[in-house]
Amino acid sequence: xxxxINFIGLIIASIMASAVPLxxxxxxxxxxxxxGVLNLGVEGMMIIGAISGFAxxxxxxxxxxxxxxxxxxxxxxxxxxxxLTQTLITNHVATGLALTIFGIGISAMIGxxxxxxxxxxxxxxxxxxxxxxxxxxxxxxxxSIVFYFAFALPFITSYFLKKTKxxxxxxAVGDSPESASNQGINVRxxxxxxxxxxxxxxxxxxxxxxxxxxxxWIENMTGGRGWIALALVVFSTxxxxxxxxxxxxxxxxxxxxxxMQAIGVRIPVQFLTALPYIVTIIVLVVISRDSRxxxxxxxxxxxxxxxxxx
Amino acid sequence: MIKIxxxxxxxxxxxxxxxVLAIFLTLVAGGLIFLILGFKPFEALKFFFIVPIADKYGFxxxxxxxxxxxxxxxxxxxxxxSNNWNIGAEGQxxxxxxxSGGVALLFYDQEGFYILPIVILAGAIGGMLYASxxxxxxxxxxxxxxxxSLMLVYVSKLILDYLVVGxxxxxxGFNFPETRQFSDSARLPLLFEGLRIHAGIFLALAxxxxxxxxxxxxxxxxxxxxxxFSLKTAKYAGYKGKKMIILVFLxxxxxxxxxxxxxxxxxxxxxxxxxxxxxGFTAIIxxxxxxxxxxxxxxxxxxxxxxxLGAETAQIFMQIPKYTGQVFQGMILFFLLASDYLLFFKIKxxxxxx
Numbered sequence: 001x002x003x004x005i006n007f008i009g010l011i012i013a014s015i016m017a018s019a020v021p022l023x024x025x026x027x028x029x030x031x032x033x034x035x036g037v038l039n040l041g042v043e044g045m046m047i048i049g050a051i052s053g054f055a056x057x058x059x060x061x062x063x064x065x066x067x068x069x070x071x072x073x074x075x076x077x078x079x080x081x082x083x084l085t086q087t088l089i090t091n092h093v094a095t096g097l098a099l100t101i102f103g104i105g106i107s108a109m110i111g112x113x114x115x116x117x118x119x120x121x122x123x124x125x126x127x128x129x130x131x132x133x134x135x136x137x138x139x140x141x142x143x144s145i146v147f148y149f150a151f152a153l154p155f156i157t158s159y160f161l162k163k164t165k166x167x168x169x170x171x172a173v174g175d176s177p178e179s180a181s182n183q184g185i186n187v188r189x190x191x192x193x194x195x196x197x198x199x200x201x202x203x204x205x206x207x208x209x210x211x212x213x214x215x216x217w218i219e220n221m222t223g224g225r226g227w228i229a230l231a232l233v234v235f236s237t238x239x240x241x242x243x244x245x246x247x248x249x250x251x252x253x254x255x256x257x258x259x260m261q262a263i264g265v266r267i268p269v270q271f272l273t274a275l276p277y278i279v280t281i282i283v284l285v286v287i288s289r290d291s292r293x294x295x296x297x298x299x300x301x302x303x304x305x306x307x308x309x310x
Numbered sequence: 311m312i313k314i315x316x317x318x319x320x321x322x323x324x325x326x327x328x329x330v331l332a333i334f335l336t337l338v339a340g341g342l343i344f345l346i347l348g349f350k351p352f353e354a355l356k357f358f359f360i361v362p363i364a365d366k367y368g369f370x371x372x373x374x375x376x377x378x379x380x381x382x383x384x385x386x387x388x389x390x391x392s393n394n395w396n397i398g399a400e401g402q403x404x405x406x407x408x409x410s411g412g413v414a415l416l417f418y419d420q421e422g423f424y425i426l427p428i429v430i431l432a433g434a435i436g437g438m439l440y441a442s443x444x445x446x447x448x449x450x451x452x453x454x455x456x457x458x459s460l461m462l463v464y465v466s467k468l469i470l471d472y473l474v475v476g477x478x479x480x481x482x483g484f485n486f487p488e489t490r491q492f493s494d495s496a497r498l499p500l501l502f503e504g505l506r507i508h509a510g511i512f513l514a515l516a517x518x519x520x521x522x523x524x525x526x527x528x529x530x531x532x533x534x535x536x537x538x539f540s541l542k543t544a545k546y547a548g549y550k551g552k553k554m555i556i557l558v559f560l561x562x563x564x565x566x567x568x569x570x571x572x573x574x575x576x577x578x579x580x581x582x583x584x585x586x587x588x589x590g591f592t593a594i595i596x597x598x599x600x601x602x603x604x605x606x607x608x609x610x611x612x613x614x615x616x617x618x619l620g621a622e623t624a625q626i627f628m629q630i631p632k633y634t635g636q637v638f639q640g641m642i643l644f645f646l647l648a649s650d651y652l653l654f655f656k657i658k659x660x661x662x663x664x
Binding site for chain 1: 343347395397447451452453454456457458460461462464465468469471472475476591592594595598629630631632633634635636637638639640641643644647648650651654
């Protein structure tokens with residue numbers, strides 16, 4: 001069998017494209033979790049981003065307004081979560097679930113008038129270079145700016161957490177809010193910022209789905225990607241670089257399903273779809289059974305409320 | 311000037327008042343959202359909360375939807391009271407439905423009084439088995455139960471999907487993603503002619519009574535309360551922490567599994583792709599709204615069940631998307647959590663007089 005080498009390049013490119021929303025949302029959630037906050041509202045924030053981006057694009061006609069508007073919408077919706085968990089000291093798990101349920105509902109209400117409207121073409125970069133090299137060109141060139149940003153983001157996030165002072169503060173707040181607070185760090189403020197940043201990235205991830213990947217508005221179109229993004233953060237053991245690998249594997253499983261069906265391999269599709277979740281559980285077990293490992297990788301105060309008595 | 315003061319003790323009155331406040335605020339906010347979206351707020355709220363339960367049929371539908379919510383929430387209250395975050399009830403429901411459905415299919419061409427009890431038991435066992443995964447991983451591998459139980463929801467739904475499309479699909483069913491119809495002996499009997507409400511409601515009521523007894527009359531209930539309050543105290547008192555974690559997960563799984571049985575052996579009578587419209591997740595809201603109290607959960611399940619019905623009615627009569635139900639569910643939980651602040655903190659208005 002002769003396999004066209006460009007075809008392999010195209011498959012890899014499509015895997016990367018399906019990994020983009022996962023990378024964006026996971027990197028956002030990673031920062032939030034690193035500050036000690038577990039936000040289960042990823043799915044809700046993504047779907048809000050998706051409808052906001054699509055609606056703004058349709059109404060204003062401007063892609064730039066739409067993309068930034070979607071990020072802003074993610075910020076706004078995550079403000080609810082931040083206010084509840086940080087100011088009113090509510091339970092992270094319950095509040096995050098409420099955010100997801102609310103987000104899916106409200107996006108469908110807003111999106112009612114946008115069902116069936118065709119999307120717009122999103123400009124791609126380096127289109128001219130697409131045919132210059134076999135295999136490599138389709139992977140590297142001819143993608144949207146969001147695509148390139150997504151693949152740079154894990155490295156930026158890693159640098160931010162390891163090498164910058166603010167990154168250090170974020171980690172300190174997540175690992176030991178008490179001592180961070182004693183050092184004069186405003187724990188609540190840092191956590192607010194991290195939650196809102198997570199909201200912005202989830203909003204962008206949603207906008208990528210409705211404006212670039214699909215591109216149209218469908219009710220509930222995130223289809224559980226938010227939960228996969230949450231799983232990815234755990235899978236990566238809170239390491240941004242590993243998110244990149246995980247997203248490629250998780251995204252790859254989605255794409256490979258189509259091709260396996262096409263060539264008639266007899267593994268149930270459902271098994272492949274379930275793999276990311278099963279793998280995440282296994283990873284979780286492996287890192288959790290060793291208490292040293294979990295101390296090194298998991299933000300110690302994850303999901304615990306912090307309240308400083310005045 | 312406003313000053314916020316921490317209460318010495320959480321207020322008992324406010325504890326049971328805030329759910330009512332949360333429902334009220336949800337209605338107000340819901341009306342506002344309808345107004346913004348260009349619907350008449352009062353008319354929309356009427357179609358949402360009054361029209362669906364105005365007749366006999368509607369009331370039966372309300373109980374039909376409240377039954378699984380109540381059953382699951384009762385189970386979850388065991389977990390939440392003892393500080394175990396099982397948020398995978400949806401998966402336990404699905405797996406319970408799979409196991410009981412599988413058993414019911416074994417008897418598809420038989421009749422007999424013994425079939426239904428076996429089918430019900432199978433559902434409870436299925437739910438328990440599935441809930442035991444996060445419980446065992448938590449107790450023996452220190453694994454976070456929130457993430458594990460959540461991941462397992464998707465796995466269970468995919469298993470169900472595989473079964474109804476593949477090996478269990480009805481051989482005479484023209485490739486529809488559903489199984490054979492169960493025999494009548496495997497069905498929970500309907501209570502009234504022409505209404506869909508079925509005997510599953512008795513399972514829910516039994517769960518309410520049993521949980522009340524366990525919570526307030528047994529040593530186990532006391533242990534759970536102490537562990538929920540402070541794990542350190544529980545350890546100091548010498549409670550067998552691991553055993554209890556597994557036990558509350560098993561109870562919770564059994565309840566969710568039974569809810570799954572009700573969904574497939576009640577009005578539908580077969581397994582298909584979507585056995586539950588996210589009852590397992592919504593029940594988390596019910597458990598909170600009911601304050602983890604058996605009687606509170608009954609009321610909460612009725613309130614939240616209306617949002618399911620209201621969404622359907624509003625969709626038919628006002629072309630409001632059915633997802634609006636989730637907007638209300640999310641808001642109820644938001645407002646409830648927010649008003650919990652009043653439990654622990656007093657807001658004092660301090661006058662400027664000298």
